[in-house]
Amino acid sequence: MPPVDSNLVILAINARYSHSSLAARSLMANMQHARPLLLECEIKQTPQAIFTKIAQLEPSILAISVYIWNRQLVDQIVPLVRENLPQTKIILGGPEITYDTQSSLANEADCVICGEAEEILPKICENIANGKPVAHIQHATPPNLAKLAFPTEAYTDQDLLHRNIYIETSRGCPCACSFCLSSLTCGVRYYPLDTVLAHLEKLYRRGARHFRFVDRSFNLAGKRAVQILQFFEQKRRDDLFIHLEVVPEFLFQNLRDLMVRFPPGSLHIETGIQSLSPEVLQRINRPANPEAALEGIHWLTHQAHATVHADLIAGLPGETLHSFIAGFEKLYRTGPAEIQLGCLKHLPGTKLHQEPGMRFHKNPPYQVIASDAMSPADLDQVHRFASHWERVINRNHFPHTTKLLLQSPNIWHTFNAFSLTLERQHGRYGIGLVEIAHELYAFLNANHIAATETIRAALEQDYLAEGRRMNLPAFLRPRAR
Numbered sequence: 001m002p003p004v005d006s007n008l009v010i011l012a013i014n015a016r017y018s019h020s021s022l023a024a025r026s027l028m029a030n031m032q033h034a035r036p037l038l039l040e041c042e043i044k045q046t047p048q049a050i051f052t053k054i055a056q057l058e059p060s061i062l063a064i065s066v067y068i069w070n071r072q073l074v075d076q077i078v079p080l081v082r083e084n085l086p087q088t089k090i091i092l093g094g095p096e097i098t099y100d101t102q103s104s105l106a107n108e109a110d111c112v113i114c115g116e117a118e119e120i121l122p123k124i125c126e127n128i129a130n131g132k133p134v135a136h137i138q139h140a141t142p143p144n145l146a147k148l149a150f151p152t153e154a155y156t157d158q159d160l161l162h163r164n165i166y167i168e169t170s171r172g173c174p175c176a177c178s179f180c181l182s183s184l185t186c187g188v189r190y191y192p193l194d195t196v197l198a199h200l201e202k203l204y205r206r207g208a209r210h211f212r213f214v215d216r217s218f219n220l221a222g223k224r225a226v227q228i229l230q231f232f233e234q235k236r237r238d239d240l241f242i243h244l245e246v247v248p249e250f251l252f253q254n255l256r257d258l259m260v261r262f263p264p265g266s267l268h269i270e271t272g273i274q275s276l277s278p279e280v281l282q283r284i285n286r287p288a289n290p291e292a293a294l295e296g297i298h299w300l301t302h303q304a305h306a307t308v309h310a311d312l313i314a315g316l317p318g319e320t321l322h323s324f325i326a327g328f329e330k331l332y333r334t335g336p337a338e339i340q341l342g343c344l345k346h347l348p349g350t351k352l353h354q355e356p357g358m359r360f361h362k363n364p365p366y367q368v369i370a371s372d373a374m375s376p377a378d379l380d381q382v383h384r385f386a387s388h389w390e391r392v393i394n395r396n397h398f399p400h401t402t403k404l405l406l407q408s409p410n411i412w413h414t415f416n417a418f419s420l421t422l423e424r425q426h427g428r429y430g431i432g433l434v435e436i437a438h439e440l441y442a443f444l445n446a447n448h449i450a451a452t453e454t455i456r457a458a459l460e461q462d463y464l465a466e467g468r469r470m471n472l473p474a475f476l477r478p479r480a481r
């Protein structure tokens with residue numbers, strides 16, 4: 001392998017430390033004659049702090065992947081580089097700039113790569129190094145995945161121990177949902193299965209146990225999905241954690257037969273349901289079968305004992321608050337461990353702007369303000385509910401206590417009332433566990449949802465399970481009784 005060359009720095013700004021950048025590592029693995037230096041930062045860092053790190057390296061070329069989560073930071077970092085490191089050539093790529101080539105950010109760059117950059121980046125760097133002219137906008141042809149190298153070596157031992165390891169075995173999606181960037185590429189391309197398995201084996205031998213697959217629909221190529229899962233099933237280890245994004249309507253029998261052989265909790269399944277309204281699904285061009293999807297989620301949860309994370313999106317064209325809540329209630333009854341409620345975003349390049357009656361924020365994350373069927377107040381209700389649901393239910397700090405809360409036949413109604421109380425007392429974000437415990441105690445008592453002693457016992461049990469005896473709130477301490 002060629003030595004690391006700090007003349008080319010690939011800057012990845014991740015949402016958090018645990019998110020190792022797969023895109024940056026894939027670029028590194030395919031640089032051929034150069035071995036760039038990877039500079040990984042997090043969005044909680046200031047633009048000045050990130051710029052200082054760049055300046056210390058004095059790169060000849062700085063390549064930055066731009067995503068929805070780091071766009072605003074990149075908007076601030078690029079002018080700093082321009083002004084203070086005038087010799088540094090700036091190359092931008094990534095989905096957030098691919099469809100925004102007229103922006104001031106794109107104009108500040110020396111070169112913008114639209115599309116998948118592994119094959120074109122080495123050529124551009126070579127041209128820059130040789131003083132040859134480089135076109136400002138470069139449209140990359142999607143590479144043949146059989147010719148790309150896997151970034152096996154780009155993961156350090158520290159990455160394997162402490163961070164998420166992302167695995168990509170395919171690119172693209174066969175569906176064309178109108179809000180999704182994956183709908184803009186044609187069909188699905190696959191890495192050769194034998195190289196995927198060899199990559200997994202090397203990472204496994206080096207100690208990796210947590211594998212997060214980024215394939216948009218892991219189980220659509222059923223035979224491949226089975227062969228990849230068989231690799232893990234043969235390892236027969238309890239410390240394996242495998243994250244997959246699946247389409248629950250397509251859990252073929254041979255896949256089910258394999259999934260039930262994994263230890264409970266080792267499979268983490270993400271499934272983007274988005275809506276359970278057939279009319280809405282049709283509007284967004286999403287071929288889905290809501291009843292089959294619900295059956296699939298129920299099976300994954302109760303038969304495969306997988307940890308299921310299911311997503312719904314509020315604000316899709318035609319989705320009313322009423323139909324959204326009805327979908328949420330149905331989804332909740334299937335038993336997923338986590339339900340994430342998001343609000344629709346208008347990603348540049350997607351066709352949502354063709355839908356009448358939709359209003360979006362103009363800056364990242366381009367969130368919906370109002371749809372043709374939901375008012376700003378409706379969307380704010382979903383946003384508040386989602387924020388508290390994430391903190392109180394999805395994080396699962398109070399499993400026994402929230403079980404009391406959610407025994408209601410009308411989950412939305414009950415949790416929404418609790419969420420309103422929580423917001424009145426503590427706002428929407430960053431609420432501490434003691435505050436949540438207090439509000440649960442007060443709400444459950446005030447609404448006579450269970451006997452006071454039952455509520456106190458559930459809260460105490462949740463605290464003990466979390467190992468927080470020293471911090472037990474006063475109202476839960478034995479001597480306070």
Ligand code: SF4
Pocket residue numbers: 173174175176177180181182183216272286
């Ligand atoms: S939302 Fe999911 S199914 Fe639809 S196009 Fe995007 S990746 Fe494919």
